[in-house]
Amino acid sequence: MIASLKKKETYVHYLATLRFALYCITHPLDGFWDLTHEKRGSIAAANTILILTLLARVMKLRYTSFIFMTVYWEGINIFLYLASVLFPLALWVVGNWALTTLFDGKGRLGQVYMATCYALTPYPLMQFPLMIFSNFVTVDERQFYTVLSGISLVWAGLLILAAMMQIHEYSLGKNVLFTIASLFAMLVMVFILLLFFSMITQGISYFISLGREILFRL
Amino acid sequence: MRKIIKRVGVLLTSAVMLIGSSMAVCAADDGTYTYNYDYWEDVQYSPDAYTVSGVYTSVDLGLDKNLSSPQGMFVYDNLVYICDTGNNRIVVVERVDEEGFVLKQIIEEFKGDVEINTFSGPTDIAVSEEGELFIADKGNGRILKLDADLNYLMQFDKPVDNTLDPTLTFSPNKIVIDTAGRVYCIATGINKGLIKYENDGTFSGFVGATPVTYDFTDYIWKRLATEEQRAQLESFVPTEYDNIYMDHEGFIYACTGNVTEEDLDSGAADAIRRLNLMGNDILVRNGEVPVYGDLYWGEGGGYEGPSHMYDITAFENDVYVALDKNRGRLFAYDDQGRLLFAFGGNGKMDGYFRQPVALEHMGQDLLVLDSQDRAITLFTPTEFGSLIYQAIDQFDAGEYTASGETWQKVMDINGNYDLAYIGIGRSLLRQERYREAMDYFELKYDDDNYSKAFKQYRKEWVEEHILIIFIVVFAILIIPLIIGRIKNIKHEIDIADIFRT
Structure with a gap:
């Protein structure tokens, strides 16, 4: 692993896979097919895109003009803010994989993650320039920003759909059905997590109160 | 030894009590009396904009007997007219200097050939430029017009209108007059808006009723409900105003507390409106916070719900101040509807109220009538308050x-x-x-x-920077062209026949 870091080919491959993200977002059906079937994507590039997405999201807070984004800094928790991307992503990847693997989905867990991250590419790609652009406009020109910003989200959303369709080798109808099912699976997982944590909390507090009671009696 | 300890103990307790009592005195000055809301709608405490320069009880005003649940007040020049509702009389006091009031007149009856020459629970009064008195004689169901020497001139009676319930007793509650002698009146039980009389006493219509709003679910419920259920449901009628004020431009500020929290929240109802002659609302609402007083309606100190705007007054510079009966607070807004400051509270200390009912201004001083305290509180602007007014005035005058x-x-x-x-x-x-x-x-x-x-x-x-911008744009467009041309020439040279050997 470490030895491979010294080889030049590793970096050439990494950059090639990263550059392939640009091909994916413009030719989604073809691109996402090749991503897994032709092995033209890599987890390293997917991680890079994810980190760039997180970075864009955090930097937006500070560097977007206050016309578009006023931030109540007292109420910002940077870890929670990052989790607002990471947590749904993790749920989506696990939920989607868990469902599709039961219904002839060809994508593996790593591939679902990789494809989803590749599909996020438009977000950092558009939000970074928009962030700079926002500082050069007035309220009257607000529409340019909001429309472009909206496009980046819709684009990424459509790409995720296309990506799932290609890596699982699904038809369009089946893909839509399983996208909705995956969203439902995410809800179920959230419910189970909440249940789990509240049970744990109650369990711990039971033993704490038991310990206290014993200490009082001593 | 024990004695010494005891003495020290006594000394200590008395010292603590002294500190405690001095703290109680300072409680009004702990920096939370006046506040404002910032962009985030967080409460930002501020220095006091107004300070109490005196609380005047019946004794201070030189009255023979206490005021009895006074309801209305009017300020004309340096005269203050107080409707001593429970005692069926009008008290006129004059402000002689910065801090003193002297009794000028007590009006208990008037001259003229009408059946009743006295008042019955007068609730409001207005005085015209000529010194004529307009009195809402609520118990007698009439609005009286008297001249300066208390001679009966005329009266305004229950409006003759087919839409009014004939059995309804007319009880005028609050009145304002305009410069032409027209009278606008709020009467209990009439929710069609303000009753407008011409100066000859004829009723000329209702103006400024609040728009009636209902949503689709209300409609569905009404459809499904039986006759009896429907009678129990809230009926969709305009809300009554609580009080009105005629500003120097002839527009009427109207305020009401008869609004639900949901309606205030959604903007379907207004606590404060500014009516033009047509009765349309022309209040400017450009502030960061909505014009309805307190933003937080949680239970605190036994009070809950939105601010109940019970009276309103407006300065010459279009700053208006509204009185919240619920929490005993005053809210000042500028002409753009931005909150300037809010202060006050319920309590028995100076600057706090028990049941404030009327608010008037004299110059930039504010007068609040408390019907349970039977007293007038006089507020004068502090340096902070005066500076705010001064800055607004200077901006309006163009002295930027x-x-x-x-x-x-x-x-x-x-x-x-x-x-x-x-x-x-x-x-x-x-x-x-x-x-x-x-x-x-x-x-x-x-x-x-x-x-x-x-x-x-x-x-x-x-x-x-037009030159630099031009050069940069030019460079971006031209340089690739030139590079392309050079490459082209190089290529041509490379493949040219004469260099092939």
Whole structure:
């Protein structure tokens, strides 16, 4: 692993896979097919895109003009803010994989993650320039920003759909059905997590109160 | 030994009690009396804008017997007319100096050939330029017009209108008059708006009823409900106003507390409206916070629900102050509907109220009538308050530089005062110092003014740097062309026949 870091080919491959993200977002059906079937994507590039997405999201807070984004800094928790991307992503990847693997989905867990991250590419790609652009406009020109910003989200959303369709080798109808099912699976997982944590909390507090009671009696 | 300890103990307790009592005295001055809301709708405590210069009880006013649940008050010049409702009389006091009132007159009856020459529970009074008195004689169901010597001139009776319930007893509650002698009246049980009389006493219509709103679910419920259920449901009728005030431009400020929390929240109902002659609402609402007093309605100190705006008064500079009966607070807004400051509370200390019912202004001083305390509280602006008014006046008069300097002084007193930043910014904007103005607007999130300044700044910047911009654009367009041409020539040379050997 470490030895491979010294080889030049590793970096050439990494950059090639990263550059392939640009091909994916413009030719989604073809691109996402090749991503897994032709092995033209890599987890390293997917991680890079994810980190760039997180970075864009955090930097937006500070560097977007206050016309578009006023931030109540007292109420910002940077870890929670990052989790607002990471947590749904993790749920989506696990939920989607868990469902599709039961219904002839060809994508593996790593591939679902990789494809989803590749599909996020438009977000950092558009939000970074928009962030700079926002500082050069007035309220009257607000529409340019909001429309472009909206496009980046819709684009990424459509790409995720296309990506799932290609890596699982699904038809369009089946893909839509399983996208909705995956969203439902995410809800179920959230419910189970909440249940789990509240049970744990109650369990711990039971033993704490038991310990206290014993200490009082001593 | 034990004795010494005891003595020290006694000394200590008395010292603690002394400190405690002095703290109780200072309680009004712990910095939470006056406040404002910032951009985030957080409460920002501020220095006092008004301070109590005196509380005048019946004794201080020189009355023979106590005021009895007084309801209305009117200020004309330096005269204060108080409707002593429970005692069926009008008390007139004169403000002789900064802090003193002397009794001028007690009106218990008037001259003229009418059946009843006395009042029955007068609730409001208005005085015209000529000194004529207009009195809402609620118990007798009439609005009286008397001349300055208390001679009966005429009266305004229950309006003759087919839509009114004939069995309804007319009980005029609050009145205002305009310069032409027309009378506008709020009467209990009449919710069609303000009753408008011409100066000859004829009824000329209802104006300014609040728009009736209902949503689709209400409609469905009404459809499904039986006859009896429908009778129990809230009926969709306009709300009655609580009080009105005629400002110097002839517009009527009307306030009401008869609104539900949901309606206030959704903007379907207004606590304060400014009515023009047609009865349309022309109140400007450009502030960051809505014009309905307190933003937080949680239970606190036994009071809950939104502010109940019970009376309102407006200064010459279009700043208006509304009185919240619920929490005993006063809210001042400027002509753009931005909250200037809020202060007050319920309690028995000076500057706090038990049942405030009427609010008037004398110059820039505020007078609040408390019907349970049977007293008038006189507020005078502090340096902070006066500076705010001064800055607003200077800006309105076009003295932008001076206004900016005054706002700077306001900011020196209270660094958390958002309007000071915006005021300085607007002043800089007028002085065409756009870059500095942008900084001030950005600090307080004023995007509209920021954009105005930025637009000008951007224009200036482009005009100054037009040469550089031109060169850069030119370079971006031309250099690739030239490079392409050179490569082309190189290629042609490479494949040219004469160099092949």
